[in-house]
Structures are given as C-alpha cells and as structure tokens.
C-alpha cells in the first residue's frame with residue numbers, strides 16, 4: 001500500500017517536477033453528477049440479467065455495497081469486499097467465471113493491464129469489464145509516483161494500449177472520472193498508432209490526443225451502446 005504521508009507526497013511532487021514532466025495545462029472534462037460507476041454496473045446487471053459480479057479494489061465498499069446481484073466477489077488486500085487478497089493472488093487461485101468485472105484496484109498502468117488481462121480469462125461470453133478512473137484532468141491526477149489525495153493514476157495508458165488490439169472493443173464512458181468499458185469482441189474502432197512504449201507516454205500526449213486515445217462516449221451514448 002502506498003505511503004501517503006505529507007512528506008512522501010511532497011518528495012514525490014518534487015521528483016515528478018524535476019524528472020518526469022512539467023506540463024501544466026488542465027483539461028475541462030465534465031461528468032454528470034447523478035450517474036456514477038455503480039449506476040452503470042447495476043444498469044448492465046439488470047439489462048442482461050447477470051448473475052456474477054467481481055470487483056477488484058473495494059476500499060470502503062462505496063460501490064460493492066450498492067450492487068444487487070446473485071453472487072458478488074470483492075477482492076482487496078486491505079479493506080472492503082469479501083476476499084482479502086491482492087488481485088494477482090486472487091486470479092492465481094480463482095476457478096469461477098463472472099458476467100461483469102469492475103477493476104478499481106492499484107491504479108498503475110502495469111497492474112491495470114494485468115488485471116484486465118486476467119479478467120478476460122474469467123469473463124463469461126457477452127460479459128463486460130469496466131475500469132474506473134480512466135480520465136484524469138491534470139498531470140497531478142495521473143502522476144506516478146502519486147502526490148495528491150484525489151488521484152486517477154495512469155490507468156489511461158492501459159486503455160490506450162488495449163485499444164490497439166483487434167479482439168477487444170473498448171470505449172471510455174464520460175461518467176464518474178471516466179469508466180473504461182471493455183467487451184471481448186472484434187474491435188470496431190481500432191486505435192492506429194506507432195507508440196512503442198505505452199508506459200512512457202506523458203500527460204502532454206494525453207492532453208492533446210485524449211479523445212482519440214480514449215474513444216470517449218457521453219453518458220447518453222454509453223447507454224445507447226451497451
């Protein structure tokens with residue numbers, strides 16, 4: 001678990017300023033106030049009569065406690081949910097498939113990519129994977145190492161990379177800090193790019209390309225397309 005005391009945050013902020021990036025422009029991305037991540041999850045469960053829900057990273061069960069479904073599994077090494085493990089340990093032992101999986105654990109590009117790839121192995125046909133925190137508005141919101149309390153991490157880089165794959169259909173819903181919506185099917189809007197190392201992308205790259213990178217859909221278009 002990350003150490004978030006004042007001195008660590010300050011040290012990380014200085015480190016990022018000196019060695020990572022100094023780009024200070026901010027994006028204005030508005031999110032509807034009355035439709036949150038758990039509303040989209042519940043909408044999909046009700047619409048498709050899904051039976052099994054998996055959440056990776058549960059914290060205080062802000063989402064987990066609101067979901068109504070036959071079977072729910074919540075994985076978190078620290079708090080919330082009902083399985084006290086890291087996602088890697090969980091997937092290593094897991095034998096169960098799920099209709100819908102919500103990824104909201106460690107918000108680092110490599111871990112998110114791993115969580116998505118592991119989730120794909122246990123996703124039922126016609127299921128959905130949702131990924132939280134895909135649309136940061138500033139460099140600070142997506143910085144690794146972390147130096148602010150409210151933070152998205154660099155989840156967005158995993159979405160950009162996976163949008164280049166032919167067998168995954170991905171868009172980002174402009175709700176609740178950005179929710180990535182992934183289906184295991186032919187990619188209808190493949191991202192063409194010559195990026196070699198997705199981890200090395202900077203906030204500046206995202207700032208100028210985020211609409212193309214993330215394939216953003218409004219709240220209204222999200223509901224029309226799921």
Ligand SMILES: C[S@@+](CC[C@H](N)C(=O)[O-])C[C@H]1O[C@@H](n2cnc3c(N)ncnc32)[C@H](O)[C@@H]1O
Pocket residue numbers: 037055056057058059060061062063064075076077078079085086087088104105106
């Ligand atoms: C942003 S919070 C989750 C919030 C919650 N899903 C919600 O909807 O409000 C992130 C959680 O991920 C957990 N976490 C950190 N590393 C993890 C890992 N490797 N595997 C699973 N969960 C992890 C943290 O303990 C923390 O509770």
